[in-house]
Amino acid sequence: MAHDPIHLGRNNCATCAIRHRAVCGALADEELKELGAIGRMRQFKAGDIILADEEPTTFFANIVSGVIKLEKTSADGRQQIVGLVFPPDFLGRAFAKSNPYFAQAATDVEACTYPHTAFENMLKKHSGLEHRLFENTLNELDAAREWMFVLGRKSAQEKVASFLHLIAKRQSMVGCSHGHAENEPSGASRFDLPLTRADIADFLGLTIETVSRQLSNLKRQGTIQLLSGREVFVPNVDRLASLASGDDEAVA
Amino acid sequence: MAHDPIHLGRNNCATCAIRHRAVCGALADEELKELGAIGRMRQFKAGDIILADEEPTTFFANIVSGVIKLEKTSADGRQQIVGLVFPPDFLGRAFAKSNPYFAQAATDVEACTYPHTAFENMLKKHSGLEHRLFENTLNELDAAREWMFVLGRKSAQEKVASFLHLIAKRQSMVGCSHGHAENEPSGASRFDLPLTRADIADFLGLTIETVSRQLSNLKRQGTIQLLSGREVFVPNVDRLASLASGDDEAVA
DNA sequence: GTGAAGTACTGATAAAGATCAATATAATGC
DNA sequence: GCATTATATTGATCTTTATCAGTACTTCAC
Known part of the structure; x- marks a missing residue:
């Protein structure tokens, strides 16, 4: 519980708890090494803002432990959580200039983060990775629509x-x-x-x-x-x- | 208004109203010919069920005109529309055995339809097409989350x-x-x-x-x-x- | 330990929206 | 055209959930 504050240095994909279930599971050992090289394990404390609304995208992440809430806020202060991110989910909106929502740690969180541009380059290079992220996104869309029923009815x-x-x-x-x-x-x-x-x-x-x-x-x-x-x-x-x-x- | 009933035969991509805005816009002329060869223009009347819930996926479609509603229904009859599909949007849930919702024509609809397997093969073959559909899906997800705020708050x-x-x-x-x-x-x-x-x-x-x-x-x-x-x-x-x-x- | 701040529970009342019911308007069939 | 059905509007009343208010429980600092 009393770890180094934020950065935990390079991560070891081989021993990663979410190795096969996260998007990186799409990659062969060779490619995984490449992705691992740009990944950095970070910790967030409950309440930390991980991605700010409307801000330029700076990184993406795979959630290793903990829960992150995706939140929309209106000018008059109303709030709606539009998604929860659990391990081994992927965090971040690919191919957009800015993030369409707030991402805040609901609990203490460990996440493997990738710099914006480097990760998008990986996506371009390895269509298997992009495909995996696409499938991920389709599942998220299904879940969001499922939740629309909950909210509306x-x-x-x-x-x-x-x-x-x-x-x-x-x-x-x-x-x-x-x-x-x-x-x-x-x-x-x-x-x-x-x-x-x-x-x-x-x-x-x-x-x-x-x-x-x-x-x-x-x-x-x-x-x-x-x-x-x-x-x-x-x-x-x-x-x-x-x-x-x-x-x-x-x-x- | 008094057209042939359902099938309109082969479509002509060159003169298609949504040529550049739909997912097919990702393809070069060569590839477009390939996609065009599996596409078939169809008409639906308001109220027609286009894709049934839980049924195996049989085709995908680009909407050329009209509006389609995506609907969830619960056992006790409550209904929630979880999305509206306008031209030039794409209809269908790629890479899933079955459709997660009902798709029903809200108005009369014209759509360019593609058989399930043939289209997914195109996706595998042309990563540009898959990328375009991915971007599409990301936008849909953003829109769904936007709407979650409407429903909840x-x-x-x-x-x-x-x-x-x-x-x-x-x-x-x-x-x-x-x-x-x-x-x-x-x-x-x-x-x-x-x-x-x-x-x-x-x-x-x-x-x-x-x-x-x-x-x-x-x-x-x-x-x-x-x-x-x-x-x-x-x-x-x-x-x-x-x-x-x-x-x-x-x-x- | 005590006090303070944050978080959670419960009750009383108000307001928004649902339900029930009736009527009006538009579209369709003959 | 007229009758019939589907769609839409409006009113009266009831239910659910929000709001307002007070209290209890936790956690943390000291």
């Missing part, structure tokens, strides 16, 4: 249940080193919430109070247990999934 | 104003054959709504009634005029844009 309870279900899925993926994990956890699940109540509200298009009330409801029902404020235990993930899609009926 | 009036502003922007792009149009119309604008009130509601996460009331409000204020039910005249697009972002204040 779900009730507060369904929204909160959807969020918990999402975290349960992603957290259980972390640590699983092979495959893209269609492995829905269907039994029990336990995880730490990577977001504050305010963040959850901004992700779901709700207020803090409503999030808090819905969490209390889910707790009262027995759908979840709140161990501390951040630690959640879900005895039956299927049940949570049902609530997330509105197939509730018959709740204590 | 805007009021009903702001949502309806945002929708009208979006249509004003896209409709004025149609017919403009060069460039990607950062050309915000800032004076007056006149267009036909490509969506019914029910569609607009599904796009904005509202009910039909609320959409109707907000349109009536905007009309009462003088921000818009409703000529027929579908024809809209906006005397001052900037004013509409202000309402869309909540910088209202002082309305008659």
Whole structure:
């Protein structure tokens, strides 16, 4: 926990936890060496701004650990989280002059960063890498559209249940080193919430109070247990999934 | 208006209205001939289902005229439009077994369609084409996230104003054959709504009634005029844009 | 430990939007 | 043309969620 502050120096791809699941998985050993040469492992603390809105792009990154929130803010201060970046996701908007959103560390984060121009040159040179990033982007687009349904059509309870279900899925993926994990956890699940109540509200298009009330409801029902404020235990993930899609009926 | 029913036979890329703005714009004449050989112009009538949810992908398409809505539906019948496809946009989810949403013609549509496998082979062969589609996808992702803010954080009036502003922007792009149009119309604008009130509601996460009331409000204020039910005249697009972002204040 | 700041929960009330219901307008078929 | 159906508007009422307000719990500094 008490590491060197920001830069951790050159990273060792061979021992990297996300070697095969991140975009770099597209590269053969030779090419990987080339990419590794421009990569630099960095650490961010919860709350650090990683990419600023409207600012010129300076780097891209693969997330190794932690969670980053992508946020839009309007002139009058309203906020909406438009994406969460988990390991082994890629951070950054390729081929744009500036970044279309704020990227802020939701938790402490470790990321393998690549300088803007050098990385885009790699993309041009290795079409396999670009292809992998393209597939990544298509998945992100699918996820964003999935979330549009949550934002536009779900009730507060369904929204909160959807969020918990999402975290349960992603957290259980972390640590699983092979495959893209269609492995829905269907039994029990336990995880730490990577977001504050305010963040959850901004992700779901709700207020803090409503999030808090819905969490209390889910707790009262027995759908979840709140161990501390951040630690959640879900005895039956299927049940949570049902609530997330509105197939509730018959709740204590 | 009274055309041959569906197939219009081989298309002529040379005279195509969207030749340079669509993804095919990435190709040189030689390659374009190759793509043209697998393309087939088709017409759809308003309401036709173009791609069905969960069904295997059978074709992709470039939209030449008209508007297509991308829709998600839940088991209990709730609907959310997660994207609108205008000319010269690309329709279809590359590299996936099945389509993640419904695609339905909102208006009559003309589209240049490409068979699934043949098109994906073109992508593999011509990395320039893939790159262009990638850039396209990145723009779609930006737009989806932009819309997440609308869905999560805007009021009903702001949502309806945002929708009208979006249509004003896209409709004025149609017919403009060069460039990607950062050309915000800032004076007056006149267009036909490509969506019914029910569609607009599904796009904005509202009910039909609320959409109707907000349109009536905007009309009462003088921000818009409703000529027929579908024809809209906006005397001052900037004013509409202000309402869309909540910088209202002082309305008659 | 104590105090202070940040974070989270709960209650009372207000407001925005949904729902229910009726009517009006437009499009379509015969 | 008229009847029928789909689409759109408007009003009355109810529900959900936001807002306002107060309190409790955590974390951190000292």
